[in-house]
Amino acid sequence: MPTASAGPRRRADAERSIARIVSAARTALSGDPDASVDDIAKAAGVGRMTLYGHFRTRAELVEAALADAMRAGEEALSSVDLAGDAREALARLLESSWSLVAESVALSIAAQKALPAGRLRELHAAPARRVEELIARGQDQGVFRTDLPVSWLVNVLHYILKGAAEENRAGRVETGEVGRLVIATARSILAVPPPDATPGHPDVSAGAEVSGP
Amino acid sequence: MPTASAGPRRRADAERSIARIVSAARTALSGDPDASVDDIAKAAGVGRMTLYGHFRTRAELVEAALADAMRAGEEALSSVDLAGDAREALARLLESSWSLVAESVALSIAAQKALPAGRLRELHAAPARRVEELIARGQDQGVFRTDLPVSWLVNVLHYILKGAAEENRAGRVETGEVGRLVIATARSILAVPPPDATPGHPDVSAGAEVSGP
DNA sequence: AGTAACACGTACATCCCTGTACGAGTTAGA
DNA sequence: TCTAACTCGTACAGGGATGTACGTGTTACT
DSSP, X not given: OOSSSOOSOOOHHHHHHHHHHHHHHHHHHHHOTTOOHHHHHHHHTSOHHHHHHXXXXXXXXXXXXXXXXXXXXXXXXXXXXXXXXXXXXXXXXXXXXXXXHHHHHHHHHHHHHHSOHHHHHHHHHHHHHHHHHHHHHHHHHTOBOOSSOHHHHHHHHHHHHHHHHHHHHTTSSOHHHHXXXXXXXXXXXXXXXXXXXXXXXXXXXXXXXXXXX | OOSSSOOSOOOHHHHHHHHHHHHHHHHHHHHOTTOOHHHHHHHHTSOHHHHHHHOSSHHHHHHHHHHHHHHHHHHHHHTSOOOSOHHHHHHHHHXXXXXXXXXXXXXXXXXXXXXXXXXXXXXXXXXXXXXXXXXXXXXXXXXXXXXXXXXXXXXXXXXXXXXXXXXXXXXXXOHHHHHHHHHHHHHHHHBOOOSSOOTTOSOOOTTOOXXXX
């Protein structure tokens, strides 16, 4: 893994090549999880053999791309102020990082095919926990719903981000609009639902006492 | 396309084989869009050559599987009473057909790789319009939001259904729970948002504490 | 300036999947 | 029962992707 670990000594141009390859892999794989190594090399502007000189297998390349995307995501997330009202914090977080998170989600599809199962969950653990904690805090503040499992809520957010990125790439949603759509949708999903009765279901959750009627 | 069109004359066992192949293709492809023809034949309990005897190309097989899933979805959808309150109608619709719609969405990924682009949209047009009409009716009734484009809402529903099916398959959500989760989430997304906070405005009601600490 | 690291191409072996060809055994239906 | 339809295996050609091998330029760092 020539990416982050301190290789004993590498020349500057090698460093540059690796950076371009990883960047190309991120964009290519997030667009098409089955993008070939050759495609990625071409997109990076290097020969396929140069790529194989730095990444011995496709799996190594995919892992490097995913790790780099996650690192970028972590960086973006950690620069967001998560204090104060959880709803506003979530809005700030989504506005500034929806594209990165969506990219990570898309990349993880490629990773699922090339990496052992455990390795993927391992890489996803930290960022996922971050979002979970924010949601949990919102629940403690009473501004987020508690009638649905947190894992489900996190997952729905992931899927929405992925959908938003795809709609954006397909040209059906302007880039400037994505943030608003995602935030409005996420806000609705996480908001405490009105005590409105659910008519179809006699057996309703009844597990959530948020604000007494 | 030996599926639905009235073939002039086919023997009963051929009919049975085709049915098993299409069924196997539906489950296999919705789980893995890249499932090979051989995998599908094995899952159907027939030889690969038998399969090729009925479907000349992989594309034909994928299209038949998708068409069959869409047909089943249409059937399920058309048996749902869509009259009355749009929210309750949507709940009924989701409860009785979330798995089918999720399967169709998953299958369309396989179709995207094997079918010409136009063919896919053509197959998706009718069911998508159905959901769009229901949402539009809810908007007319004043029970669904109008601040987000309908196409976005439909898309988000698709992604949530797909996510729910995947969570279910991964064993993280019980089958009996999926309906409730999907309905609760969809309801929140489509509900008219409270005039509470406008995401674009920095001037949010300063003391917006919902329930005291 | 010299040396080791790097870029890069061509060629090759391998694997997997698709689709075709031939042929023999088996079953449905008149 | 007799025939056409169906099943199903093996074998083969083609394409695409992954890795490997070898060789020649080119560039960075000392």
